Amino acid sequence: MAINQVQSIKDSLKNKIRPAEDVVFKEFHTKEKYIEALYIKTISDETIIQDKLLKPFFEISSPDLFLDYLQSSPLVISFESEQKSLDEVIKGTAILFYQNSIFLFDSKVDRNNSVLDTTVETTIQGPQSGFSESLPTNLGLIRKRYPQTSLNVESTTVGTVSKTDVMIIHDAMRADPDTVTRIKQFLASIDVHMFQTGEQLLDIIKKSNRALVPVMLVTERPDRVAVNLAAGKIIILVSGSPFAVVLPTVMKDFMSSMEDIYQTYWVTKFLQILRYIGFLTSLVLPGLYVAVTSYNPELFRVQLALSIAGSRMSVPYPSFIEVLLMLFMMEMLTEASIRLPKAIGPTATTVGGLILGQAATEAGLVSNIMIIITSSVAISNFVIPINAFSFTLRIMKYFVLALGTLFGLVGVVVGFFMLIAYMVKLDSFGEPFLTLIQSKPSKE
Amino acid sequence: MNRYYLYLVLLNMLANVIIFVPKILIEYRYKGAVMGILIAVPIGIVLNYFYTKTITKFPEQGLPEITADSKHRWLKILHLGGFQIIWFSAGLITLIGFIDILSRFVNPEMPKLSLLAIYLAAIFLIIQLPTDRVMYILEIVLFLNLPLIGFIIFKAFTNEFLSWDSILEVGTHIFERPSLKSIAAATYCFSGYANLIIFNRVIKGKLKNWNLIVIxxxxxxxxxxxFLIPIGFHGSDGAQQYLYPWISTSDSLRLTYSPIERVIFLFLMFYMSITLISVSVHWHIAFELLKGTFKEKVSNKKNWLVLASFAGCSIVGVIFLNALLLDKLTVYWMIVRLGFEIILVGSFFFWARRRTT
Known part of the structure; x- marks a missing residue:
């Protein structure tokens, strides 16, 4: 490269980066040679610069030998274009101007690389640690759990402003190549300003940006990622987020916990059935209550029908208002207990759940049976192991409730199957979201 | 994918309760219904055999794809148009019949049209899905419901009030001359094979002969x-008096220890989903065949037009057809259907044979 060219690039780079407290442009001199470096010190690791750049610079006296050192160092990438260099600088890379060449020196600081404990998908047994918030550390965690040479890692950036690093990881031997290209196309087509975490993809995947059911699984567990890699799934890691995205995802994945592997066969089967029953209960029970009390009280045997009607005796309004009232309170409680500091959390649940429920029945605002139904709906909602899906379930039950209110028993049954049909309609990168027998993708 | 084929046949077998098959059979119980059933079984099996044999030659293709390059235009129109009408009306009868049942037994105070509205909403959601997805829904519905129907049938057979004498009495009329109406009604149970006209798209591999034995x-x-359980419960004379023999039969059953004491509610809830998917399957076929008859690709507007006409037909049907009239119509519809099926299976068989050789 000619001298004036280097000079012009240097000037233009300096112009484009606004002067800030942490932007460093410095020259280093020895008797025989000098080097210039441009970096942002808050996002660069100055110890790396010190150890890997300055020390050799002052130790190697010959200019040519130092050029050789730079060219062969694994941290150094050669200059490609001005825009790329700018992109790299704002991520923590240092730009070096030495003699007639320009180098990019990888001095990114790796913060937040401590491995976090799992807090969302907890298990009793099995591995307890999750991902960290640093991309290289996360990749390392996956590699450690999945020691296969066929592991393929590609990297790209998403977000017009945030320019977030995103890694696409798959096992080349197991993953379906069509799905991989489809996912790459999808990532390339994303048009958002700020991309912070993989959960954002849940909405972006829909053309309307409005999704109800998540069609990808967001997990914080490296062991789940490793298991899914072995099953031929594709993983997306996002820089700065301790969550990995697993694609393609079907409903069965949302209903499975990592503990399924760590338990004995029959325990696992039992727990899985329990989860599906929980799913059904949470979805159908509020609507069913309205349908049975307001439309078809003769559905139950006489004693039960009478005791339901008896407990509703003091309630002065129709059952659907009662249900809405209680569900609304329950949603409030759930929301509040997420926001509250951990120390006050139990108080809120006690006050809200126990005292309020008790008082509401005694005041004749809601029936006793309604309290039981509300709490069983709430509890069975949280049986779903994956948080994103349990949130979806929270909303879906209102659909069944609305149809149950309007059409009675027919509404509940048809509404339930409409939701099933909706979920069957969905697909996650070419794989149907819900089928009875979820066959593994076959590869010939 | 032999199981998909069995699902389709099974669906028709389950839906026959709604489409007046038991009513028709019981009406002719002294006039040849028993013999009619015995004759209907071989007819049904033969039709199944020929149709599956023929359609297996065109793996993973529905009729619109098979006949896409056919020169016999009249044959194509006969097939596509004929089946369209047959399957659309099958769905329509099932739907109107079931709406009537619902308004009689579940929601007597609700206008029939609002019951129809929710059914149409769900059906339209399902029939617009791709064929394989409709199949998945069918599979899920059957999976959720089959244990229930098995349980109900078990309860019915083991009930102490089931009068085997009445059943045997009807059995003594076995050598009566069979009536065409009862044969036609009984063959409806086997005509699930005709769903393959579209659903062959999702069937991979050959349909094996053991399916026929299962069927x-x-x-x-x-x-x-x-045919016989309602007779066993209501007596050989009494059974005739019910418009919906099976619904009344299920109301005679009692689960002593269950919170839901009356089986009729279990039965109706089970049939809510079976009817939903049965109508959806039939109308999905009508819808796809209609798409197939158009030469160019069907636009969104045309789609909605078709759905609106489906909705219009069912609204008219619900308003103007009461259960008795529907019952009478269904008897003749069954005969027409049987004749049509035989013609279609035959012509398709010979057409396919000439084409492949």
Whole structure:
């Protein structure tokens, strides 16, 4: 490269980066040679610069030998274009101007690389640690759990402003190549300003940006990622987020916990059935209550029908208002207990759940049976192991409730199957979201 | 994918309760219904055999794709148009019949049209899905419901009030001259194979012959259950007096220890989903065949037009057809259907044979 060219690039780079407290442009001199470096010190690791750049610079006296050192160092990438260099600088890379060449020196600081404990998908047994918030550390965690040479890692950036690093990881031997290209196309087509975490993809995947059911699984567990890699799934890691995205995802994945592997066969089967029953209960029970009390009280045997009607005796309004009232309170409680500091959390649940429920029945605002139904709906909602899906379930039950209110028993049954049909309609990168027998993708 | 084929046949067998098959059979119980059933079984099996044999030659293709390059335009129109009308009306009868049942037994105070509205909403959601997805829904519905129907049938057979004498009495009329109406009604249980006209798209691999044996036994058991259990409960004379013999039969059953004491509610909830998917399957076929008759690709507007006409037909049907009239119409519809099926299976068989050789 000619001298004036280097000079012009240097000037233009300096112009484009606004002067800030942490932007460093410095020259280093020895008797025989000098080097210039441009970096942002808050996002660069100055110890790396010190150890890997300055020390050799002052130790190697010959200019040519130092050029050789730079060219062969694994941290150094050669200059490609001005825009790329700018992109790299704002991520923590240092730009070096030495003699007639320009180098990019990888001095990114790796913060937040401590491995976090799992807090969302907890298990009793099995591995307890999750991902960290640093991309290289996360990749390392996956590699450690999945020691296969066929592991393929590609990297790209998403977000017009945030320019977030995103890694696409798959096992080349197991993953379906069509799905991989489809996912790459999808990532390339994303048009958002700020991309912070993989959960954002849940909405972006829909053309309307409005999704109800998540069609990808967001997990914080490296062991789940490793298991899914072995099953031929594709993983997306996002820089700065301790969550990995697993694609393609079907409903069965949302209903499975990592503990399924760590338990004995029959325990696992039992727990899985329990989860599906929980799913059904949470979805159908509020609507069913309205349908049975307001439309078809003769559905139950006489004693039960009478005791339901008896407990509703003091309630002065129709059952659907009662249900809405209680569900609304329950949603409030759930929301509040997420926001509250951990120390006050139990108080809120006690006050809200126990005292309020008790008082509401005694005041004749809601029936006793309604309290039981509300709490069983709430509890069975949280049986779903994956948080994103349990949130979806929270909303879906209102659909069944609305149809149950309007059409009675027919509404509940048809509404339930409409939701099933909706979920069957969905697909996650070419794989149907819900089928009875979820066959593994076959590869010939 | 032999199981998909069995699902389709099984669906028709289950839906026969709504489409007046037991009513028709019981009406002719002294006039040849038993013999009619016995004759209907071989007819059904033969039709099944020829149709599956023929359609297996065109793997993973529905009729619109098979006939896409056919020169016999009249044959194509006969097939596509004929089946369209047959399957659309099958769905329509099932739907109107079931709406009537619902308004009689579940929501007597609700206008029939609002019951129809929710059914149409769900059906339109399903029929617009791709064929394989409709199949997945069918599979899920059957999976959720089959244990229930098995339980109900078990309860019915083991009930102490089931009068075997009445059943045997009807059995003594076995050598009566069979009536065409009862044969036609009984063959409906086997005509699930005709769903393959579109659903062959999702069937991979050859349909094996053991399917026919399964269908033979299922059909026999199914027909005699549909026919004889109501007779056993209500007596050989009394059974005739019910418009919906099976609904009334299920109301005679009682679960002593269950919170839901009356089986009729279990039964109706089970049939809510079976009817939903049965109508959806039939109308999905009508819808796809209609798409197939158009030469160019069907636009969104045309789609909505078709759906609106479906909705219009069912609204008119619900308003103008009461259950008795529907019952009478269904008897003749069954005969027309049987004739049509035989013509279609035959012509398709010979057409395919000439084409492949």
């Amino acid at each position: 033979f036994f299922l059909g026999l058991v199914n027909l005699f259950t549909t």
